[in-house]
Amino acid sequence: MADSKKSIGIVGARGHTGAELIRLVAAHPSLELAYVSSRELDGQRVDAHVAEYRGDLCYSSPAHEDLPGLGAHIVVLALPNGKAAACVEAFDAAGKDPVIVDLSADYRFDKQWYYGLPELTRGKWRGEKRISNPGCYATAIQLSIAPLKDVLAAPPVCFGVSGYSGAGTTPSDKNNPELLRDNLMPYALTGHVHEKEASWHLGIPVEFMPHVAPHFRGLTVTTNLYLSRAHKREDIQALFQHRYGSEKLVRVVDEAPWVSRIAGKHHVEVGGFAMSSDGKRVVVVATLDNLLKGAATQAMQNINRAIGVDEYTAIPAH
Ligand SMILES: NC(=O)C1=CN([C@@H]2O[C@H](COP(=O)(O)OP(=O)(O)OC[C@H]3O[C@@H](n4cnc5c(N)ncnc54)[C@H](OP(=O)(O)O)[C@@H]3O)[C@@H](O)[C@H]2O)C=CC1
Numbered sequence: 035m036a037d038s039k040k041s042i043g044i045v046g047a048r049g050h051t052g053a054e055l056i057r058l059v060a061a062h063p064s065l066e067l068a069y070v071s072s073r074e075l076d077g078q079r080v081d082a083h084v085a086e087y088r089g090d091l092c093y094s095s096p097a098h099e100d101l102p103g104l105g106a107h108i109v110v111l112a113l114p115n116g117k118a119a120a121c122v123e124a125f126d127a128a129g130k131d132p133v134i135v136d137l138s139a140d141y142r143f144d145k146q147w148y149y150g151l152p153e154l155t156r157g158k159w160r161g162e163k164r165i166s167n168p169g170c171y172a173t174a175i176q177l178s179i180a181p182l183k184d185v186l187a188a189p190p191v192c193f194g195v196s197g198y199s200g201a202g203t204t205p206s207d208k209n210n211p212e213l214l215r216d217n218l219m220p221y222a223l224t225g226h227v228h229e230k231e232a233s234w235h236l237g238i239p240v241e242f243m244p245h246v247a248p249h250f251r252g253l254t255v256t257t258n259l260y261l262s263r264a265h266k267r268e269d270i271q272a273l274f275q276h277r278y279g280s281e282k283l284v285r286v287v288d289e290a291p292w293v294s295r296i297a298g299k300h301h302v303e304v305g306g307f308a309m310s311s312d313g314k315r316v317v318v319v320a321t322l323d324n325l326l327k328g329a330a331t332q333a334m335q336n337i338n339r340a341i342g343v344d345e346y347t348a349i350p351a352h
């Protein structure tokens with residue numbers, strides 16, 4: 035391994051987000067895969083599953099206690115919710131302190147961890163090596179609401195529709211293409227963890243109603259916002275432009291964006307800005323790829339910052 039490169043381990047690398055991260059790492063000039071874990075793919079070559087990876091690495095299945103001994107500078111936890119703590123505890127017990135990026139919801143409410151939604155929290159990073167990566171819907175919700183936070187008259191109401199890759203690879207109704215065919219499946223209509231996450235990090239109550247749809251990847255969040263005083267559409271657009279005009283991974287668009295155009299892309303699109311006739315209600319639509327800006331791309335932004343390289347290194351512009 036070249037000295038100039040940092041080594042990275044991905045725990046839970048068989049999953050959808052793990053595979054996207056392997057692709058991003060494969061194209062990264064300063065990162066090299068140290069290990070990728072999967073119980074199911076243990077012993078199989080990585081390049082047999084992720085064509086973009088060129089190398090001889092095979093998946094392995096280390097016990098949690100053995101992870102610290104593998105020595106990666108950066109560890110990404112891409113495990114189901116509830117499974118991160120055992121890994122984190124193993125690093126603590128071994129006295130090892132790599133950069134840990136957790137993709138699950140497990141540390142998103144923990145003040146000891148940096149919550150890495152760079153477009154909104156970049157300035158809050160104090161060099162923490164423990165980074166919780168935001169949820170996919172929670173990213174779209176927060177980016178849709180943040181520019182209007184100070185002019186709201188009521189809690190924003192968000193209608194979300196995700197592709198079924200959002201439900202991971204463990205079989206369930208929410209990733210069963212047979213049940214999803216010609217269907218839209220509502221779930222967790224109150225109290226979804228991303229409702230709590232967006233409310234917590236924005237500091238205002240947010241209401242969220244998720245659905246899962248037959249497409250594989252990409253999500254839409256349509257948010258209804260009541261405003262404390264009348265606005266013109268140009269005023270709303272100006273607030274979004276002011277907030278995101280210089281952001282490489284947020285595009286403020288005129289019309290309401292379509293999810294079919296965001297699949298495989300690394301950025302967020304936010305637009306629509308449909309006004310009520312009295313100017314006191316606006317509907318904002320955001321789309322992003324749940325596996326990319328909703329997970330792996332955002333993790334890569336956070337890793338890049340943690341290792342001191344440009345935040346967008348190895349993240350394609352389109
Ligand atoms: N999918 C998405 O759109 C998004 C997902 N996330 C979060 O990222 C994390 C990973 O998501 P995703 O890639 O979709 O999940 P998947 O279900 O696709 O993958 C989960 C991974 O964890 C491993 N795994 C499953 N069960 C266990 C277990 N009990 N113990 C140890 N390893 C296990 C699996 O490999 P193996 O079984 O072979 O060991 C697999 O590599 C989750 O916390 C998810 O909530 C965040 C944002 C978006």
Ligand SMILES: CC(=O)N[C@@H](CCC(=O)OP(=O)(O)O)C(=O)O
Binds near residue numbers: 199245
């Ligand atoms: C369609 C679908 O099921 N989506 C997932 C969100 C995926 C995600 O961002 O996950 P975490 O917050 O768990 O990391 C869900 O609603 O739980």
